[in-house]
Amino acid sequence: MTITIDLGGQVALVTGGTRGIGRAIADRLADAGATVVVCGRTDGDAGAHDLRLCDVRDPDQVDALVAGVVADHGRLDIAVNNAGGSPSASAADASPRFSEAIIRLNLLAPLHVAQAANRVMQQQDGGGAIVNIASVSGLRPSPGTAAYGAAKAGLLSLTQTLAIEWAPKVRVNAVSAGLVATEDSLDHYGGTEGLARVAATVPAGRFGTPGDVADAVAFLVCPLAAYVTGANLTLHGGGEWPAFLRAAEG
DSSP: OOOOOOOTTOEEEEETTTSHHHHHHHHHHHHTTOEEEEEESSOOOOTTSEEEEOOTTOHHHHHHHHHHHHHHHSOOOEEEEOOOOOOOBOTTTOOHHHHHHHHIIIIIHHHHHHHHHHHHHTTSTTOEEEEEEEEGGGTSOOTTBHHHHHHHHHHHHHHHHHHHHTTTTEEEEEEEEOSBOOTTHHHHTTHHHHHHHHHTTSTTSSOBOHHHHHHHHHHHHSGGGTTOOSOEEEESTTOOOOHHHHHHHO
16 A cells, blocks of 8 residues: 555645745645645745745734635645744843743744634634644753753643644644754854764764654644644654763763
8 A cells, every 4th residue: 555645635834934944844745735835024935835924923913824824725724833943042141031032932932823723723624733843952951042942842741732622623743853954054063074973973873854854744744643643753863872871982
């Protein structure tokens, strides 16, 4: 039997979908037949996707975004909370304003989008599926990005709670991504040599790709995952070698 992912006739919303992981997710869902709407705070290259401007930290803008998607496309079947991230900042020195902004983007914004999507999905045949893009930073210490790690940990808790509250019409899952190579990776990890050194710490021997995350999302929103809800798919190539083993080896 051939296993395929067919999202024909479905409408998907991907936040932060004009670049990096978000763009790969949007492209993958479109390849599977979905009509894809992407949103960002500024204009970007959305390719063939329907681009909407929206600051997902603002609940009113989110409500208008989702209402516009339904008005133009008739329904909303898939919502992917991809927008997020954080610059590095010492927890001792991060300002309250900085920390609040990081938590709004990485925890409260996904909640706003999920709430707006759920209101639509609960009223339509077939319900819907929501995927939150989390991070291994929410599963382990996150030095240099403390507020980000805490927000992603909260996002995983939120995922489990929403999956219970909104069942059975709406499935809610998360993907906790590890090291993923994007447009910013070379600068962040110190160039090609730095990238190679970091990749060597991953058991799989490489960084993940945006396509790896996109494939995981495509699975979670398709009928093959019809009984999967409240789950966290950890996508990290096997994790990280324990530091004490490296130290013991010298």
